[in-house]
Amino acid sequence: MKTLNRRNFGVDLGLALAAAILLPATKARADDMDVHIDNFVFQPAELKIKVGTTVTWTNRDDIPHTIVSAGKFRSKTLDTDDKFSFTFTNAGDYKYFCSLHPHMTGMIKVE
């Protein structure tokens, strides 16, 4: 178990501040979004995001799934609790589906 003394806290805070200064606006973590797969369903099925947002999909089923948007992105096969992230740098509508269970579909709208 890691204990947090004042000195470590100071160092961690210092690094955190440095990171915040070194990474201006390129990665606004607060805006990042999650999509979960539960019971062969993408939740939420449709997501509206701003350009630059990273979306992370997490497979919470006992069965593997994939995230595929034709010509745009394709995940590896995600086993239980595996994740896949994609950063949307262009506006547009991104339809995607699971290539193993194609009745599973979702949509990311990027503005």
Place this chain on the structure above:
Amino acid sequence: MSGHDHGDDGVSRRKVLECMTWAGTGVLWTVTGGVPRSLGIIDSAEAATAAPGMSFLQISDSHVGFDKPANPNALGTLEEAVNKINAMPTKPSFMIHTGDITHLSKAAEFDNAERIISQTKLDVHYVPGEHDLIDEEVKLYRERYGRGTKGHGWYSFDAGGVHFVGLVNVVDLKAGGLGNLGAEQLAWFEDDLRGKSKSTPIVLFAHIPLWTVYPEWGWGTEDGGRALEYVKGFGSVTVLNGHIHQVMQKVEGNVTFHTARSTAFPQPAPGAAPSPGPMKVEDAKLRSMLGVASINFKQNEQRLAIIDTPLQG
């Protein structure tokens, strides 16, 4: 389901089928004049001796590598299925495996499956399930089972006077769609049947049901109807599938459709759960919901008799 009414009177065929499926008992089906008739619950040994002729086995959905709560040891139940096969009084001519040999297409999973299945000492004819084609380079299935096949792994062969066609419907699936055969495979299939006598019994086998079982869960094949068009003129057609991890049977004209149990884990009846994912049942019940199918063909009989045998019960 609530079908605990096993009374002899007033039970529809559908009800009987459901009950058989859920009770997990072996049942021999014969068909006269297009109407299936259950000969009642029988012991698999009895069935094997009662109907001599060419027989072969179907196993499916072994999902080697699966270790989740629905069955923490899928390799173990595959081994139990193999022991069951080895104990059969009449040695089948060969076996077909209707896909999802592995859970995640890992080399070790394929190796383990082979190590167990080879203990039957039977020739095994495979078709892939979607779980067998998810390695990074999509090559392990082809390396092991693709020799002599066309396209993504389809092929045909003849045995005991029956023409067998192994089809692949788990590749190039389209968003929002079902299983898919594709134009290239359909053209090959049409050509493969050319010149065959219409009296030749045909067995088609593929992973996902070629008929539409439940589209909401993707249980069907988009262009399966086209394949069935090609076999329309044939007197006896049997379609054997897996994927849905439960027994389902339907007869339409000259075509008998049948799905086999998994050797790994059961899945819910269509619409009976929020998703088609692995169904956790009581440990004591699991083996009654796993099993193999044996298919018997007698010369001059139009229908092939299919006997589903659970691992237990």
